[in-house]
Amino acid sequence: MAFSRSSMLALAVTSLVSGASAQLETCSNTNTFSCQSSSTNPTCCFNYPGGALLQTQFWDTNPSTGPTDSWTIHGLWPDNCDGTYESSCDSARAYTNISDILTAQGRTDLLSYMQNYWVDINGDDESFWAHEWGKHGTCINTIDPSCYTNYSSQEEVGDFFQKVVDLFKGLDTYQALSAAGITPSSSKTYTLSEIQAALTSLHDGASVYLGCSSGSLNQVWYFFNVAGNAIDGQYQAVDTLTKSNCPSSGIKYVPK
Template identity: 80%
Template sequence: MFYATSAGVLALATAQFFTGVSANLKTCTNNNTLSCHSSSKAPTCCYNYPGGALLQTQFWDTDPSTGPSDSWTIHGLWPDNCDGTYESSCDSSRAYTNITEILKEQGRTSLLSYMDQYWVDIDGDNESFWAHEWGKHGTCINTIDPSCYTNYSAQEEVGDFFQKVVDLFKSLDTYKALSAAGITPSSSKTYTLSAIEAALSKVHDGSQAYLGCDNGSLNQVWYFFNVRGNAIDGQYDASAPLTKSSCPSSGIKYAPKSN
């Protein structure tokens, strides 16, 4: 399956946490149904379906490198059908290509500045990258459909989506988690899959993350979640990956960024 911060004590993530801004989404009261765990299989504004698993995905680009040398970068937030399959490009009428303009109109300049540093395209075209992630994955998250909003404003869900992805990314500092376990970028050292998985499980409440490798070099991490409520202000529960990591069991390279 293919889906195109300083020294100190590493804070561990909890199994259940809330992140993001308070959106104008319809209230989900007394909603205890965890996505991917209902037999009714009916989407509502409080139940993510069919994309019930949500993946916060990250890149480690080294040649050319992207983002700071001491941080991974954002890939996106992807809905998965709870079985390793996924839908894509679900609403062409909302496949906006002017993400920067939308965020500026919503007054989200701080968010935009952060994205320009940590959500970066390997070819330097951030705008197209953001539009791709929104159009392919964001439009498939049913709980942020415009019909799920109270007093909906045009493109409101776009800003909420990008803010949510950034907030999740900030709570999952892959670089620090690996460094705390002695796993640092090196042109000569190699690491085992089990050691990397163990290190990242500490920021994912004991759940493993999917690890992606290219020619034996670590370059992707996907953190899987199930959600109670909507995707913006719902409760995210860490879950096991739905697909097997593509890295070898040993000899994994973690190359330094070229800058």
């Protein structure tokens, strides 16, 4: 499907005239998963080229961010099914007023959650959200404005942030590690294999990317393929496409 500016404008005008709520195109090919088809045709129901979607999380300790018993949100990234990715795909939609957009859409509960669990290490949450949307969100082709019926300006922005939060809520990294006996400690260390096992179990048997800084665990990426669009589609856990940079043993998981 072509994503022309004229079609985007037409959809926006229709929405203003009718007053109808925006909806993403209904997808019928719900059994065709991204990265698992030979198709190279991006449509509103097929994520391409960014067919792998990664829900990414932080464990920030210097300075600490977010609750002491939870990881925090990094974002949702489209990956080209091979570890490479597109970025900053539409400068015209690189919005910087994310809080205003969510408030105008009546998504105040979502915004409140983000203020607790999607926080910037330097305290500038608004810039962090704008960065994640502009760099990654604009590259998810199945939430392009032309994929909406009765499109309302910036509707896809609210849908994107809601989806990231919904995925994050289903991936409680802190709890999964704790259940495996892996808890923050100033002295204890862990092996890569035991951390991976705990989070692979959480991720429906699919391996995850584990990131470390100076030998301390600080990132996890959960990879998915999607059938349908990125908002309403079916998410399938898949193995990481990126090799961990953590050591095989002696990994620190320091407290916030």
